[in-house]
Amino acid sequence: MGKFTLEEVNDVYVDVLREIGNIGAGNATTAVSSMLGIRLDMNVPKVALLEASKLGSAICSEDEIIVGIFLEVQTDIEGSMMFLLKMDSAQFLVNMLMGRDADHACEFDEMDLSALKEIGNIIAASYLSALSAMTNLVITPSIPYIAVDMAASILSVPAIQFGQFGDNALLIETEFGDDVMINGYFILMPEQDSYDKILTALGLSL
Amino acid sequence: MSKVIKVGMADLNICKSPDIITTIGLGSCIGLTFYDPVSKIGGLVHYMLPDSTQMRNNSNIAKFADTGIEELLRQVIKAGANRNRLVSKIAGGAKMFEVSGMSNVSNIGERNAFAAKQKLRELRIRLIAEDTGLNYGRTVELHCDTGEFYIKAIGKTPKII
Numbered sequence: 001m002g003k004f005t006l007e008e009v010n011d012v013y014v015d016v017l018r019e020i021g022n023i024g025a026g027n028a029t030t031a032v033s034s035m036l037g038i039r040l041d042m043n044v045p046k047v048a049l050l051e052a053s054k055l056g057s058a059i060c061s062e063d064e065i066i067v068g069i070f071l072e073v074q075t076d077i078e079g080s081m082m083f084l085l086k087m088d089s090a091q092f093l094v095n096m097l098m099g100r101d102a103d104h105a106c107e108f109d110e111m112d113l114s115a116l117k118e119i120g121n122i123i124a125a126s127y128l129s130a131l132s133a134m135t136n137l138v139i140t141p142s143i144p145y146i147a148v149d150m151a152a153s154i155l156s157v158p159a160i161q162f163g164q165f166g167d168n169a170l171l172i173e174t175e176f177g178d179d180v181m182i183n184g185y186f187i188l189m190p191e192q193d194s195y196d197k198i199l200t201a202l203g204l205s206l
Numbered sequence: 207m208s209k210v211i212k213v214g215m216a217d218l219n220i221c222k223s224p225d226i227i228t229t230i231g232l233g234s235c236i237g238l239t240f241y242d243p244v245s246k247i248g249g250l251v252h253y254m255l256p257d258s259t260q261m262r263n264n265s266n267i268a269k270f271a272d273t274g275i276e277e278l279l280r281q282v283i284k285a286g287a288n289r290n291r292l293v294s295k296i297a298g299g300a301k302m303f304e305v306s307g308m309s310n311v312s313n314i315g316e317r318n319a320f321a322a323k324q325k326l327r328e329l330r331i332r333l334i335a336e337d338t339g340l341n342y343g344r345t346v347e348l349h350c351d352t353g354e355f356y357i358k359a360i361g362k363t364p365k366i367i
Binding site (some may be wrong): 151 | 305
């Protein structure tokens with residue numbers, strides 16, 4: 001059983017996560033920017049430490065529909081991660097990718113969902129490759145899984161993952177865009193032992 | 207005029223007719239209700255995990271099936287419900303992402319639903335209706351005037367169980 005828990009998170013650790021989030025989101029922004037052929041800027045990510053049971057309402061009201069992309073990670077680090085988008089941001093990204101007007105709005109069809117899954121996959125993988133580069137750990141992501149549903153329902157998945165170890169969860173919010181700003185949220189859910197590995201690899205053993 | 211009592215994640219509360227008790231966006235968690243059709247007293251627990259005994263940190267009793275269901279039972283009886291008349295309905299326990307294999311994410315919903323049935327059997331309380339599993343979120347409402355349990359999901363017609 002690992003030593004580290006989110007109940008005893010200190011400022012240094014939050015700073016490290018913010019930095020990983022920063023580099024990861026930077027990588028992700030570059031990837032999305034080149035895929036869509038548009039210029040995108042990004043803001044410094046915000047790292048929030050909150051109660052796991054409050055995750056459901058952490059990014060919007062509990063019954064608002066959002067998009068969640070979920071990947072499992074393995075090899076040196078075991079666990080999973082999620083990337084979340086609000087509907088307007090998801091719609092904007094799909095429109096750009098599918099060559100539609102930016103303000104086009106309709107229900108997602110199979111093709112849109114597949115495009116969205118791919119965007120989420122690229123964003124999540126960019127984030128993970130930043131983490132991998134900083135820690136020198138091999139991190140292999142699974143294929144992406146997608147869900148479009150109520151925020152509380154989608155966020156029950158990370159809430160449960162964090163809930164197994166304690167009462168706290170970490171949420172990283174990034175903002176990128178140009179005229180339109182897109183809000184994306186990362187949630188990294190390492191298994192207990194993997195926290196120690198990440199911290200040790202960063203020279204931050206407890 | 208009835209009021210609506212909201213229950214959050216890892217939370218529980220009781221309710222009396224004509225009021226309504228609700229929890230929004232159940233994913234892999236379970237919403238379990240008790241209801242006494244005579245006194246019209248009910249209650250709802252929204253738990254996240256099946257078993258408190260497997261956890262190091264289990265101080266929040268509403269987070270787990272075993273401790274959460276026991277506490278809800280204690281509270282509805284304290285409020286005046288008759289234990290022998292109590293019936294239970296459950297919803298949630300979805301698999302939000304179609305993850306393959308036997309990882310925790312792929313089967314936690316199922317394990318949560320199973321934990322409810324196991325605990326109810328142990329407490330000898332009848333489970334009279336359930337809407338669990340599949341791959342979507344559910345918002346639920348227990349109407350304490352009738353005992354009806356409303357289930358709403360995105361893109362689906364609301365149903366009553």
